[in-house]
Amino acid sequence: MPEQPLLEVRGLHVHFPLGGGLGARLRGREAEVLRAVDGVDLELARGETLGLVGESGCGKSTLGRAIVGLDRPTAGEVRYAGETLPADRDRRERRRIQMVFQDPYSSLNPRMTVRQTLAELLRVHQVVPRESVDERCRELVGLVGLPERALDAHPRQFSGGQRQRIAIARALALEPEVLVADEPVSALDVSVQATVLNLLEELRARLGLTVLLIAHNMAVVRHVCDRVAVMYLGRIVETAPTGEVFTDPRHPYTQGLLRAVPRLTPGQAGDVVAVAGDPPSPIHLPAGCRFHPRCPIAQEPLCSSEDPALAAGPERPAHRAACHFAWRPAPAAHVPEVVEEAL
Amino acid sequence: MSTTPLLRVEDLRVEFPLARGVLRAVDGASFSVEAGQALGLVGESGSGKTMALRALLGLLPRTARLAGGSIEIDGVQVVGAGEATLRRLRGRTASMVFQEPMTALNPVLRVGDQIAETPMVRLGLSRRKARERAIELMRMVGIADPVRRAEAYPHELSGGMRQRVVIAIALSGEPKLLLCDEPTTALDVTIQDQILKLLAGLRADLGVSVVFVSHDLAVIAQTCQHVAVMYAGQVVEQGPIETVFREPHHPYTLGLLRSVPDFDVVREHLSAIPGLPPDLASPPPGCRFHPRCAFARTECTHDPIPLLDLGGRTARCLFHEECAAEARREPVVARA
Numbered sequence: 001m002p003e004q005p006l007l008e009v010r011g012l013h014v015h016f017p018l019g020g021g022l023g024a025r026l027r028g029r030e031a032e033v034l035r036a037v038d039g040v041d042l043e044l045a046r047g048e049t050l051g052l053v054g055e056s057g058c059g060k061s062t063l064g065r066a067i068v069g070l071d072r073p074t075a076g077e078v079r080y081a082g083e084t085l086p087a088d089r090d091r092r093e094r095r096r097i098q099m100v101f102q103d104p105y106s107s108l109n110p111r112m113t114v115r116q117t118l119a120e121l122l123r124v125h126q127v128v129p130r131e132s133v134d135e136r137c138r139e140l141v142g143l144v145g146l147p148e149r150a151l152d153a154h155p156r157q158f159s160g161g162q163r164q165r166i167a168i169a170r171a172l173a174l175e176p177e178v179l180v181a182d183e184p185v186s187a188l189d190v191s192v193q194a195t196v197l198n199l200l201e202e203l204r205a206r207l208g209l210t211v212l213l214i215a216h217n218m219a220v221v222r223h224v225c226d227r228v229a230v231m232y233l234g235r236i237v238e239t240a241p242t243g244e245v246f247t248d249p250r251h252p253y254t255q256g257l258l259r260a261v262p263r264l265t266p267g268q269a270g271d272v273v274a275v276a277g278d279p280p281s282p283i284h285l286p287a288g289c290r291f292h293p294r295c296p297i298a299q300e301p302l303c304s305s306e307d308p309a310l311a312a313g314p315e316r317p318a319h320r321a322a323c324h325f326a327w328r329p330a331p332a333a334h335v336p337e338v339v340e341e342a343l
Numbered sequence: 344m345s346t347t348p349l350l351r352v353e354d355l356r357v358e359f360p361l362a363r364g365v366l367r368a369v370d371g372a373s374f375s376v377e378a379g380q381a382l383g384l385v386g387e388s389g390s391g392k393t394m395a396l397r398a399l400l401g402l403l404p405r406t407a408r409l410a411g412g413s414i415e416i417d418g419v420q421v422v423g424a425g426e427a428t429l430r431r432l433r434g435r436t437a438s439m440v441f442q443e444p445m446t447a448l449n450p451v452l453r454v455g456d457q458i459a460e461t462p463m464v465r466l467g468l469s470r471r472k473a474r475e476r477a478i479e480l481m482r483m484v485g486i487a488d489p490v491r492r493a494e495a496y497p498h499e500l501s502g503g504m505r506q507r508v509v510i511a512i513a514l515s516g517e518p519k520l521l522l523c524d525e526p527t528t529a530l531d532v533t534i535q536d537q538i539l540k541l542l543a544g545l546r547a548d549l550g551v552s553v554v555f556v557s558h559d560l561a562v563i564a565q566t567c568q569h570v571a572v573m574y575a576g577q578v579v580e581q582g583p584i585e586t587v588f589r590e591p592h593h594p595y596t597l598g599l600l601r602s603v604p605d606f607d608v609v610r611e612h613l614s615a616i617p618g619l620p621p622d623l624a625s626p627p628p629g630c631r632f633h634p635r636c637a638f639a640r641t642e643c644t645h646d647p648i649p650l651l652d653l654g655g656r657t658a659r660c661l662f663h664e665e666c667a668a669e670a671r672r673e674p675v676v677a678r679a
Contacts, residue, residue, distance in 0.1 A: 056531055191387060192615065194613035263564065263606055265588070268564075
């Protein structure tokens with residue numbers, strides 16, 4: 001029996017009602033609903049780094065925010081070490097899961113020095129006794145590789161990479177067990193991205209953190225994560241150990257996503273498009289499998305009527321994919337429905 | 344085959360006068376593009392790549408000034424040219440594809456009308472003919488159901504569709520040179536893939552030349568035949584993409600390639616370039632990269648380093664041999 005996961009997400013839905021204004025209701029129109037997260041199950045083992053990948057609008061950030069407690073689930077639950085976290089979390093429950101945001105230019109208070117930002121958190125949450133607050137501030141900046149004098153500077157005095165270090169120090173001030181990092185390097189220059197990624201990896205190893213890394217860059221995920229979950233239109237469509245996702249992806253969306261990544265080795269791009277069409281709107285979701293209109297192996301009527309479950313492969317309990325053909329011979333590829341309709 | 348390049352830029356200088364001195368955003372950049380070829384201008388934010396591109400069509404911000412150099416597009420000198428010459432050039436000989444398709448399009452005009460504008464105003468087509476041309480262009484850039492989509496406003500289209508419209512507008516004056524400023528940075532990876540393949544197809548079919556500005560080395564690797572790497576306002580290395588990426592002769596290129604997580608080569612640890620790019624108002628003397636460079640010696644810290652001709656490629660480094668040897672020791676890109 002494997003160890004109980006540190007963090008569990010069960011049947012999580014986060015829906016946002018749209019246009020439910022008075023006028024619409026008077027005309028008897030039903031309010032539309034944006035299904036950002038639409039039935040997600042996810043587990044994080046203690047000490048692992050899970051990469052959550054997908055394109056914009058797939059719900060990955062909303063899922064991250066719901067795990068941290070910033071967005072309220074419509075249904076389902078987030079469990080921490082076996083106990084369900086309520087939608088309204090108290091201070092202690094919030095401390096355990098902390099977040100690092102994408103944009104270090106807007107996520108730090110520009111009018112507070114680093115010391116003020118960190119000290120406030122340490123005092124409010126009573127992380128350390130009052131007299132040790134200053135010492136802890138120094139430890140925190142040291143932990144993220146900044147000099148002590150950084151404590152008395154304002155965010156504007158730092159580069160993007162340094163600001164992201166401060167944001168990480170702020171998240172770590174509360175001594176969380178889980179860190180949710182939402183695109184922590186995508187606002188940074190390439191040469192700086194590596195330093196922040198290396199820092200996250202080092203901190204994970206040193207502090208025994210459990211990390212959920214939300215990213216769109218597959219190469220970053222390949223380098224940093226132990227396991228990967230691929231999201232499409234509010235659902236996890238595939239999850240597996242990192243190596244398997246890259247060498248043996250079973251879901252046609254994952255396969256397309258990987259083909260779409262531009263490679264550093266010149267001259268590898270063919271002229272066949274990796275995934276055709278645009279993602280459908282999360283307000284009007286396709287029936288059956290959500291990927292079927294863009295899928296090159298979709299079969300009628302199966303794929304447009306039956307929603308495939310996220311199922312593990314035979315003898316591959318850690319590799320799960322939500323495709324009718326994930327674990328049996330795939331039918332021949334054809335022109336996807338979106339392209340056919342367009343012609 | 345030695346032809347006159349379609350675009351030839353020599354010693355380009357773009358400056359921003361500041362209270363504390365002069366910020367040299369582009370400081371002596373030279374590059375050229377042959378007909379039908381694609382050149383990638385790659386560098387990090389502040390390297391001068393976008394300013395260099397904007398200078399080509401006289402599209403610099405008001406606060407900047409073109410301080411010197413020569414820009415020849417299809418035999419026409421742009422530097423010092425009057426507004427009339429520039430206007431003839433823009434849209435007809437060369438046109439721009441911008442990064443953010445939402446801001447590049449007019450939000451209150453139907454996209455079909457926006458595409459038809461150049462054919463009508465500049466090519467003198469009738470309203471009806473221009474409209475037919477717009478629909479033909481939309482089909483060419485892969486927009487399905489163009490007759491209906493021509494009636495749409497930009498906000499009714501997806502990001503990828505909007506970028507296709509921007510490309511259709513850029514092609515509407517039948518240009519010889521397409522200047523692309525991070526055209527896929529705002530797009531998702533599968534949509535980026537669609538747009539890059541579209542641009543590659545158009546280059547092959549129409550024979551247009553392309554200058555492609557990007558911070559993404561992999562995007563450049565898949566779209567361009569030549570690359571110019573920019574650092575602190577200067578081109579530090581230039582050559583055919585294969586040779587530059589396989590065996591960089593400038594430590595900055597090597598550092599940049601090694602700091603990017605590559606899909607095909609998984610390294611234990613990503614190596615970042617230490618330090619930060621210099622302040623362009625007071626760059627360090629000698630080689631601008633020397634404070635961050637592992638190969639730097641005393642010679643690198645005094646006099647400016649010229650762009651050295653290495654036979655088919657150039658590099659602004661005295662120790663380019665050492666750099667290349669290091670690149671051979673641990674290759675940065677996978678062997679094909």
